[in-house]
Amino acid sequence: xxxxxxxxxxxxxxxxxxxxxxxxxxxxxxxxxxxxxxxxxxxxxxxxxxxxxxxxxxxxxxxxxxxxxxxxxxxxxxxxxxxxxxxxxxxxxxxxxxxxxxxxxxxxxxxxxxxxxxxxxxxxxxxxxxxxxxxxxxxxxxxxxxxxxxxxxxxxxxxxxxxxxxxxxxxxxxxxxxxxxxxxxxxxxxxxxxxxxxxxxxxxxxxxxxxxxxxxxxxxxxxxxxxxxxxxxxxxxxxxxxxxxxxxxx
Amino acid sequence: xxxxxxxxxxxxxxxxxxxxxxxxxxxxxxxxxxxxxxxxxxxxxxxxxxxxxxxxxxxxxxxxxxxxxxxxxxxxxxxxxxxxxxxxxxxxxxxxxxxxxxxx
Numbered sequence: 001x002x003x004x005x006x007x008x009x010x011x012x013x014x015x016x017x018x019x020x021x022x023x024x025x026x027x028x029x030x031x032x033x034x035x036x037x038x039x040x041x042x043x044x045x046x047x048x049x050x051x052x053x054x055x056x057x058x059x060x061x062x063x064x065x066x067x068x069x070x071x072x073x074x075x076x077x078x079x080x081x082x083x084x085x086x087x088x089x090x091x092x093x094x095x096x097x098x099x100x101x102x103x104x105x106x107x108x109x110x111x112x113x114x115x116x117x118x119x120x121x122x123x124x125x126x127x128x129x130x131x132x133x134x135x136x137x138x139x140x141x142x143x144x145x146x147x148x149x150x151x152x153x154x155x156x157x158x159x160x161x162x163x164x165x166x167x168x169x170x171x172x173x174x175x176x177x178x179x180x181x182x183x184x185x186x187x188x189x190x191x192x193x194x195x196x197x198x199x200x201x202x203x204x205x206x207x208x209x210x211x212x213x214x215x216x217x218x219x220x221x222x223x224x225x226x227x228x229x230x231x232x233x234x235x236x237x238x239x240x241x242x243x244x245x246x247x248x249x250x
Numbered sequence: 251x252x253x254x255x256x257x258x259x260x261x262x263x264x265x266x267x268x269x270x271x272x273x274x275x276x277x278x279x280x281x282x283x284x285x286x287x288x289x290x291x292x293x294x295x296x297x298x299x300x301x302x303x304x305x306x307x308x309x310x311x312x313x314x315x316x317x318x319x320x321x322x323x324x325x326x327x328x329x330x331x332x333x334x335x336x337x338x339x340x341x342x343x344x345x346x347x348x349x350x351x352x353x354x
Contacts, residue, residue, distance in 0.1 A: 158321075158324050159324055159327045159328045159331060160328075160331075162296060162299050162300050162303065162321070162324055162325055162328040163296060163328040163331055163332050165299045165303070166292070166295045166296045166299050166328060166329070166332060169295035169298060169299060170291045170292050170294075170295040170296075170332070173291050173294075173295055174287060174288070174291045177287070177291070178287070227281075227284060231284070231288075238339070
């Protein structure tokens with residue numbers, strides 16, 4: 001079966017649904033997202049159900065991920081950041097599981113869709129803005145005023161504003177591009193294997209080479225899957241820290 | 251029934267073991283590929299935002315291409331500013347990781 005390398009990113013409706021002229025069909029993507037949320041919730045609930053002093057393996061994983069996110073928050077925004085623990089933890093687990101679910105052959109990769117990532121990133125930035133105004137009131141706007149002589153401010157303030165507006169885009173595009181590139185690469189090498197094997201003779205034997213490449217890329221993809229979830233959560237923490245403390249790093 | 255002293259000693263030993271562990275797995279600077287990706291996305295997305303803002307303002311006031319050009323340049327400046335602060339942040343994290351490593 002020959003398939004286009006981009007075919008794997010197609011969103012197909014499973015249960016067509018139209019409400020008030022909007023297409024709100026339940027798609028293969030919705031299905032995987034539901035599975036991810038169910039998996040995280042079930043795992044976290046079951047893993048700590050017994051609450052042993054000496055943790056079992058699954059309880060260890062739950063505690064490790066909890067501490068991992070906790071350390072991330074504390075190292076970026078200190079104790080004050082802990083009120084965002086549920087938010088950051090939910091985002092981290094969702095992105096991480098989306099990336100890992102996507103590595104299961106045949107499963108749709110949710111984070112390869114810019115719409116999903118952008119929605120997450122917008123959520124992060126809106127949280128930052130709301131928090132900023134709640135904590136500092138109108139003083140939050142000082143975030144856009146850098147330490148500079150007054151006669152340069154007319155130029156620097158627009159730059160700061162653009163730089164702030166960049167965040168949801170760079171946050172979502174980074175995750176999207178990483179996932180898209182990795183999965184396309186896997187698919188292309190898979191295509192090589194099939195094409196070479198189909199040629200017969202010496203060429204068939206050569207098809208083992210792209211096979212090894214797939215193994216190598218797969219290993220790299222596991223690293224990328226974790227790293228990108230980490231980066232997404234880390235940047236969320238950094239942005240929240242700015243909203244909380246207005247620490248400008250100019 | 252364990253004595254409180256025993257528990258405390260166990261706690262101390264656990265803490266020490268954890269600290270040793272943490273020193274080993276501390277993530278140092280991100281991979282070169284990651285850094286490159288970071289800079290590229292910062293730069294490109296700033297240009298996109300700048301261009302889109304300028305295009306939007308032009309569309310509102312019918313002044314194309316004045317604001318598109320102005321905001322594209324501003325976007326480039328914002329991109330460089332983002333890249334510089336990303337570099338600073340990566341450096342700071344790498345230095346912190348190094349210092350933590352030396353303490354042990």
